[in-house]
Amino acid sequence: MSDTTNANDPKDGGLSRRGFLKGIGVGTVATSLISVVAPHAAEKDSRLRGPGEFALTLKVNGQGKSLKVEPRVTLLDALRNRLDITGPKKVCDRGTCGACTVLLDGKPVYSCSLLAVEAEGRDITTVEGIGTPDRMNAVQKAFVQHDAQQCGFCTPGFVTAATAFVRQHPNAGPDEIRRGLGGNLCRCGTYAGMLLAIADAAKAKGGV
Amino acid sequence: MATVKWPAADKRTLLGKRISRTDGALKSTGAAKYSYDINRPAMLWAKVVVSPHARATLVDVDLAAAAAMAGVKATWKDDTLIGKEVLYAGQIVAAVAAETEEIAEEAARRVKAKFDALEHQVVDTNPALSKDKPNKKDAGNVDDAFTKADVVITGQYGIPVITHCCLEPHGQVTEVRDGEMWVWPSTQAVSSYANGLGDAVGIPQNKIHVDTQHMGGGFGSKFNFDKWGTIGAVLSKQSGRPVKLMLDRDLELAIAGNRPSAFARIKVGAQKDGTITAFESELWGTAGGGGGIPNQNVMPYVFNKIANQRFSGIRIITNRGGARAWRAPNHPQGCFLTMSALADTAAALQMDELEFFLKNVALTDRPQVYEEELKIAADLIGYKQKAHARGDKAPGAIKRGLGMSIHTWGGRGHPSECDVTINADGSVEARCGTQDLGVGTRTCIGIVVAETLGLPLDAVKVQIGKNEFPTSGGSGGSTTIGGISVSSRKAATDALNALCELVAPKLGVAADALEAGDGAIRQTGKVENKVAWKDACSALGVNSITKRGVSVPGDSEKAGLISQGVGGAQMADVSVDIETGIVTINEMVAVQDCGLIVDLKLAESQVYGALIMGITSSLFEEAVYDAKTGRMLNADMEFYRLAGIADVGTLKVHMMTGAAYDDRGVIGIGEPPAISPGAAIANAVANALGVRVPNLPLTPDRVLTALQKGGIV
Numbered sequence: 001m002s003d004t005t006n007a008n009d010p011k012d013g014g015l016s017r018r019g020f021l022k023g024i025g026v027g028t029v030a031t032s033l034i035s036v037v038a039p040h041a042a043e044k045d046s047r048l049r050g051p052g053e054f055a056l057t058l059k060v061n062g063q064g065k066s067l068k069v070e071p072r073v074t075l076l077d078a079l080r081n082r083l084d085i086t087g088p089k090k091v092c093d094r095g096t097c098g099a100c101t102v103l104l105d106g107k108p109v110y111s112c113s114l115l116a117v118e119a120e121g122r123d124i125t126t127v128e129g130i131g132t133p134d135r136m137n138a139v140q141k142a143f144v145q146h147d148a149q150q151c152g153f154c155t156p157g158f159v160t161a162a163t164a165f166v167r168q169h170p171n172a173g174p175d176e177i178r179r180g181l182g183g184n185l186c187r188c189g190t191y192a193g194m195l196l197a198i199a200d201a202a203k204a205k206g207g208v
Numbered sequence: 209m210a211t212v213k214w215p216a217a218d219k220r221t222l223l224g225k226r227i228s229r230t231d232g233a234l235k236s237t238g239a240a241k242y243s244y245d246i247n248r249p250a251m252l253w254a255k256v257v258v259s260p261h262a263r264a265t266l267v268d269v270d271l272a273a274a275a276a277m278a279g280v281k282a283t284w285k286d287d288t289l290i291g292k293e294v295l296y297a298g299q300i301v302a303a304v305a306a307e308t309e310e311i312a313e314e315a316a317r318r319v320k321a322k323f324d325a326l327e328h329q330v331v332d333t334n335p336a337l338s339k340d341k342p343n344k345k346d347a348g349n350v351d352d353a354f355t356k357a358d359v360v361i362t363g364q365y366g367i368p369v370i371t372h373c374c375l376e377p378h379g380q381v382t383e384v385r386d387g388e389m390w391v392w393p394s395t396q397a398v399s400s401y402a403n404g405l406g407d408a409v410g411i412p413q414n415k416i417h418v419d420t421q422h423m424g425g426g427f428g429s430k431f432n433f434d435k436w437g438t439i440g441a442v443l444s445k446q447s448g449r450p451v452k453l454m455l456d457r458d459l460e461l462a463i464a465g466n467r468p469s470a471f472a473r474i475k476v477g478a479q480k481d482g483t484i485t486a487f488e489s490e491l492w493g494t495a496g497g498g499g500g501i502p503n504q505n506v507m508p509y510v511f512n513k514i515a516n517q518r519f520s521g522i523r524i525i526t527n528r529g530g531a532r533a534w535r536a537p538n539h540p541q542g543c544f545l546t547m548s549a550l551a552d553t554a555a556a557l558q559m560d561e562l563e564f565f566l567k568n569v570a571l572t573d574r575p576q577v578y579e580e581e582l583k584i585a586a587d588l589i590g591y592k593q594k595a596h597a598r599g600d601k602a603p604g605a606i607k608r609g610l611g612m613s614i615h616t617w618g619g620r621g622h623p624s625e626c627d628v629t630i631n632a633d634g635s636v637e638a639r640c641g642t643q644d645l646g647v648g649t650r651t652c653i654g655i656v657v658a659e660t661l662g663l664p665l666d667a668v669k670v671q672i673g674k675n676e677f678p679t680s681g682g683s684g685g686s687t688t689i690g691g692i693s694v695s696s697r698k699a700a701t702d703a704l705n706a707l708c709e710l711v712a713p714k715l716g717v718a719a720d721a722l723e724a725g726d727g728a729i730r731q732t733g734k735v736e737n738k739v740a741w742k743d744a745c746s747a748l749g750v751n752s753i754t755k756r757g758v759s760v761p762g763d764s765e766k767a768g769l770i771s772q773g774v775g776g777a778q779m780a781d782v783s784v785d786i787e788t789g790i791v792t793i794n795e796m797v798a799v800q801d802c803g804l805i806v807d808l809k810l811a812e813s814q815v816y817g818a819l820i821m822g823i824t825s826s827l828f829e830e831a832v833y834d835a836k837t838g839r840m841l842n843a844d845m846e847f848y849r850l851a852g853i854a855d856v857g858t859l860k861v862h863m864m865t866g867a868a869y870d871d872r873g874v875i876g877i878g879e880p881p882a883i884s885p886g887a888a889i890a891n892a893v894a895n896a897l898g899v900r901v902p903n904l905p906l907t908p909d910r911v912l913t914a915l916q917k918g919g920i921v
Contacts, residue, residue, distance in 0.1 A: 087237075089244070089375070089376070091457065092844065093456070094844065094846075096844070128237065132237055133234055133239050136237060143235075150645075150817055151422075151646030152424070152646060153242060156238040177853070181852075182852050182854055186375075186820075186853075187821070189817030189819065190816070190820075192859045
């Protein structure tokens with residue numbers, strides 16, 4: 001998800017997960033080094049926060065949400081565990097399955113592979129912000145209509161990714177849909193319905 | 209008087225139609241709360257500590273460093289295991305609960321578990337590793353039949369251990385409070401889930417409240433509360449706080465799945481005309497530390513009337529996590545092994561595969577069904593136009609082929625109870641202690657009750673997923689629909705008849721002359737003599753009607769409401785690149801019967817899903833174990849790959865419908881279509897290449913190896 005954030009840019013005020021890990025080493029030594037490295041770095045750069053919990057505001061579905069997190073908390077865990085926004089699901093927790101997909105400034109990203117601090121100041125949209133049971137968007141309606149969901153655990157991620165996809169690719173055909181939704185996985189086997197649903201949504205009048 | 213008999217086709221308003229699932233909007237908007245999504249006030253997060261060894265003596269567990277960490281509120285170790293053997297990597301030995309998930313994770317790493325490693329055994333491909341006395345079957349005169357056969361083929365085929373990889377992992381949120389327990393588990397057996405759950409904390413089943421409104425996949429692996437259920441209860445009692453314990457992804461794959469493997473040496477004898485005369489199989493496989501492997505009942509598969517049969521099966525005990533049921537236990541393995549050998553027999557006879565299968569359907573229990581289904585499948589996939597003898601002779605690196613398979617399953621409904629309440633304001637409610645695994649159980653209860661009462665679907669509120677509701681069976685073996693459709697039908701029918709008794713005087717006829725339809729109670733045969741539903745219900749005054757429907761499977765079958773035993777045929781059209789070894793699914797066709805269909809849209813979804821799941825296991829899935837360390841090497845979703853939307857090709861589903869199927873009553877649909885895909889795809893690959901790729905999954909390395917062995921590239 002390298003295109004999701006310019007997090008190593010000091011102007012952005014955050015650190016990417018990769019940059020963070022590079023700075024302190026990985027694996028078991030990491031925990032013991034945090035306290036040594038971070039205060040030292042903080043002397044040079046007052047914008048560094050942590051290693052303990054610190055206050056953060058995230059803009060989720062148009063609303064400012066205040067929370068306290070440690071720097072290591074992912075955006076997904078911040079949403080689910082701190083803010084009780086549980087539409088995005090935790091499945092692989094390492095950027096493979098797409099169940100945690102959210103929109104960051106309109107672009108789909110894996111929220112398990114982004115630190116919460118990296119999302120500060122950005123517009124975060126989860127599946128709950130895309131539509132509600134009474135006011136579904138065209139993708140959600142089409143998912144229901146074509147039964148593009150069974151257990152439904154992958155569905156929020158797919159709906160979010162598909163919403164971003166059809167905004168970018170109105171009138172997408174089956175081949176484009178197959179390529180465009182390759183970043184999400186389903187276990188129950190709902191792809192047949194999804195192909196129909198996303199094609200329908202891509203043609204929806206007024207867009208999504 | 210309304211009877212429980214299913215309504216005739218021309219009287220049905222909802223039953224058997226294509227109806228969208230009623231909780232679809234909740235799921236597609238993220239409003240559906242799964243067990244993993246339950247966040248209770250002051251809730252703790254728990255993490256488990258596991259054995260890194262496939263076999264070892266657990267010497268000691270020291271929780272002190274973990275317990276001393278700020279934010280840690282409860283710890284547990286398995287005292288019953290200390291001094292004893294752990295039997296697989298990933299076996300849980302301790303657990304911690306803390307204020308945040310991050311602290312819990314760190315605390316779990318600080319638990320010092322000491323092991324003395326012992327020799328382990330995780331290899332399941334070598335039959336010499338079995339210590340079993342073979343399980344045997346012998347019928348007819350096999351040796352004589354092979355001597356007299358015009359063609360005899362031998363082959364060795366295999367299907368590995370695969371793991372369920374439920375997207376919502378196993379686990380639960382547990383809240384022990386005031387001597388009672390509230391639990392939100394990800395389970396496929398709500399009514400029985402609490403049985404024994406409270407033993408470790410002294411809470412009886414009647415003080416345990418189970419609630420599963422939505423669950424993220426089970427496929428046979430989520431019937432019991434498991435060790436993590438007990439741990440959740442202990443940690444919650446100890447801390448006095450709710451505790452969320454869901455397995456991390458690596459553990460979910462390594463210890464909470466495991467469908468047994470099956471490997472077999474098979475010998476088939478046939479006459480020139482294609483008739484199969486003898487079938488011999490020697491089978492081995494593993495279910496981890498215990499359990500079974502595919503048995504004699506599925507070898508040979510479906511063609512169980514072959515005159516001369518011999519079977520011997522042995523189990524290899526391995527230090528892997530235990531076996532769990534998977535959609536159609538035993539059948540996909542038996543199907544793949546049998547159908548592969550039979551397609552190889554057809555090739556040896558230089559006979560068209562479809563002709564060979566049709567020639568031998570007489571050796572199955574339901575010849576007419578299979579014949580009809582195979583012919584429909586052939587039409588749908590364009591068999592006549594595309595079929596060729598084994599080995600695509602077309603020039604170029606891409607070889608195309610067709611393959612097929614047939615399967616069977618029981619699918620008789622389980623015991624089920626359901627309450628239906630009609631209120632004085634006309635509102636209706638159904639309550640059943642069943643669960644919805646994503647198949648649409650909630651929707652199907654609504655359809656049956658609404659159909660019975662002559663109301664629109666949204667007039668019925670359906671409540672499921674709690675053990676306080678009337679008892680209903682666990683969802684396994686395609687038994688749910690046959691259970692809940694009858695219990696809800698009976699409850700609704702009895703409630704309707706009670707209402708008719710009240711309304712009869714108003715309409716000036718006897719109650720047994722009344723029926724429900726079109727939102728009214730009306731006179732049968734004289735429908736203009738009616739009273740609107742709401743007005744009819746107002747006669748209840750301050751009361752309501754509640755009736756319980758009970759389905760006892762044997763009785764329901766005798767009454768013609770349910771049945772068992774279905775057939776299905778599937779065909780695959782694949783392309784194989786002989787330079788890269790990559791298999792591509794062009795098209796798959798499934799033809800399936802399941803008796804009387806409650807919701808056609810949802811039934812079709814089950815079949816589409818089964819095809820896709822089958823494509824995944826055929827092309828990608830294998831739990832790969834390292835012989836040296838005894839650990840699962842691909843316990844993640846990068847290397848335990850699931851098919852994506854681009855991997856599945858064009859899918860066509862044809863449900864068998866009409867009077868002959870309706871008259872059988874309701875039969876389950878979850879398992880049967882999940883059986884054949886591996887066999888159909890593997891046979892299509894053999895047809896494309898001209899050589900057999902004998903082991904699933906059909907990975908590029910296996911395809912290239914088979915091509916080299918066959919002297920093709």
